[in-house]
Amino acid sequence: xxxxxxxxxxxxxxxxxxxxxxxxxxxxxxxxxxxxxxxxxxxxxxxxxxxxxxxxxxxxxxxxxxxxxxxxxxxxxxxxxxxxxxxxxxxxxxxxxxxxxxxxxxxxxxxxxxxxxxxxxxxxxxxxxxxxxxxxxxxxxxxxxxxxxxxxxxxxxxxxxxxxxxxxxxxxxxxxxxxxxxxxxxxxxxxxxxxxxxxxxxxxxxxxxxxxxxxxxxxxxxxxxxxxxxxxxxxxxxxxxxxxxxxxxxxxxxxxxxxxxxxxxxxxxxxxxxxxxxxxxxxxxxxxxxxxxxxxxxxxxxxxxxxxxxxxxxxxxxxxxxxxxxxxxxxxxxxxxxxxxxxxxxxxxxxxxxxxxxxxxxxxxxxxxxxxxxxxxxxxxxxxxxxxxxxxxxxx
Numbered sequence: 001x002x003x004x005x006x007x008x009x010x011x012x013x014x015x016x017x018x019x020x021x022x023x024x025x026x027x028x029x030x031x032x033x034x035x036x037x038x039x040x041x042x043x044x045x046x047x048x049x050x051x052x053x054x055x056x057x058x059x060x061x062x063x064x065x066x067x068x069x070x071x072x073x074x075x076x077x078x079x080x081x082x083x084x085x086x087x088x089x090x091x092x093x094x095x096x097x098x099x100x101x102x103x104x105x106x107x108x109x110x111x112x113x114x115x116x117x118x119x120x121x122x123x124x125x126x127x128x129x130x131x132x133x134x135x136x137x138x139x140x141x142x143x144x145x146x147x148x149x150x151x152x153x154x155x156x157x158x159x160x161x162x163x164x165x166x167x168x169x170x171x172x173x174x175x176x177x178x179x180x181x182x183x184x185x186x187x188x189x190x191x192x193x194x195x196x197x198x199x200x201x202x203x204x205x206x207x208x209x210x211x212x213x214x215x216x217x218x219x220x221x222x223x224x225x226x227x228x229x230x231x232x233x234x235x236x237x238x239x240x241x242x243x244x245x246x247x248x249x250x251x252x253x254x255x256x257x258x259x260x261x262x263x264x265x266x267x268x269x270x271x272x273x274x275x276x277x278x279x280x281x282x283x284x285x286x287x288x289x290x291x292x293x294x295x296x297x298x299x300x301x302x303x304x305x306x307x308x309x310x311x312x313x314x315x316x317x318x319x320x321x322x323x324x325x326x327x328x329x330x331x332x333x334x335x336x337x338x339x340x341x342x343x344x345x346x347x348x349x350x351x352x353x354x355x356x357x358x359x360x361x362x363x364x365x366x367x368x369x370x371x372x373x374x375x376x377x378x379x380x381x382x383x384x385x386x387x388x389x390x391x392x393x394x395x396x
Contacts, residue, residue: 064177071179071235072191077131078106078164079228081183082115082138082152084123103182103228104128104152105237106163107267114267115227116242116258117143117150118206128154131189142270145207146278146365147262148242150227151270164229167236169259172196172215180219180241180255182228194219202362203243203256207396212362213259215239221255230257237263262366277370280394281346282318283325285309287356288345299332301341304382307355311343315395323389326380347384348377364391 082102087095102119106112113128120126126138136154143150176196184190194217201214217230221244230239239257246252269276286292286309293306314320314327321327328340346354350367354360368374373390 067233068179068191068193071231071233072181075105075164075229075231075235076181076189076191078162079131079181079189080104080106080113081129081186081188082113082119082227083127083129084120085125085127086122087124101183101186101224102226103224103241105227105229106161107151107166108163109158109161111154111156111161112141112267112271113138113152113154114240114263115150115152116240117145117148118242119227120150120152121145121206126152128152129188142274142276144266144270144276146205146209147211147266147276148205148258149240149263149266149270149276151267164231165236166260166264167232167234167238169213169215169238169261172199172232172238172259174198177233178217178219178238179231179233180217180221180225180228181231182221182225182241184220184222184224186224190225192220197254201256202358210358210361210365211242211258211262212366213262214242215257215259217255217257218253219255220251220253222251223249225255236260239263278394279364279368279370279372279391280318281320281360281364281376281389282315282392283309283311283320283327283346284313284315285346285357285360286312286340295334295337296339296341299334299339299341301332301339302382303345303379305345305347305379307347308379309346309354309357309360310340311346312340319389319392320376323376323387325376325378325387325389345379346376347379349374351375351377 082104084100086098088098090096102115104113104115107114120140127135128138129135138152138154141151141153174196178194178196180192181189196215197218198216201216202210202212203214205211215230221241225241228241229237230241232238238260240263241255241257243256244251245254266276288306288308288310290306293303296303311325311327314325325344327343329342331338332341348354349363352363368391370391370393373388376387376389378385378387
């Protein structure tokens, strides 16, 4: 065999070396790509729409002053001064003239004015002084002592009357700025300013019942402010100023206003019918407490609850009696007390827990009306029952 030349050998070696490089490179590439994880294409997450936070521009003192002044200019002309006159008699039957004053505001352009019941109670004569100083006679259209509201009427041209808009007291909040316009101590159309201090207060009415949904404020309220409007900064009536809590009888920073929700419920009925019908279950009750429950247990009545209203008497042919609720079946003497035992215990109405007479009265007044059927939950013979009762008008 003929030997390859030196140059030929070098060419062969070069080719072999090149092949080795190619093979090694392919091996290395395979090794790298074989261990690489597959690429996952992820759709970009949708970018949330970020709405800019509302910019709260605090009112400057000047802005607040301007707003208060604007409300007074607009609403002040709708507020009136009410003077009531009556005649009473002393021990010797001598006539004694009496005079009182309060406030009110135009409810509509027909001359109806809303005020408090206690402003016009027992009045023989009513005079209304308008914003322009004119004095006109007024007559009572309707009154409701249980809500301390009344409507009187003056005869004026419609074009001269500017009624106040009624706001929504359910939207009122603690800390809200409010204003009062009235006639404290006879000082006509006095403006005072403050905040809402609390909501949902309960106060006593002129006929010793309870008024719910009352607004408490620190607006300066004095004798003569009664019946005037409590206004928001838009000039809407959110309440009717009615009472104060004060050891001196003058403003102490705690005033109470009948809510506009109550006004909207009661006033149209007073204008239409002259009176407001109040719903009733037709029962007289005893409020249970742990101490009273123990007394009834000593009398032989087993009570599975220590709170609720024990029926002490059913009004004859009243709603509860007609619905089948039970009153006491006997009297048991415990110590010096005669306890009526055997009656049902009312614990809820329409799933609203009832533990006091105030709870029951306020719920019926604010959430129900005459002719409505409510679901009364009772405890009878140790077990819960629900009895439908159709409410009738309360008979005073």
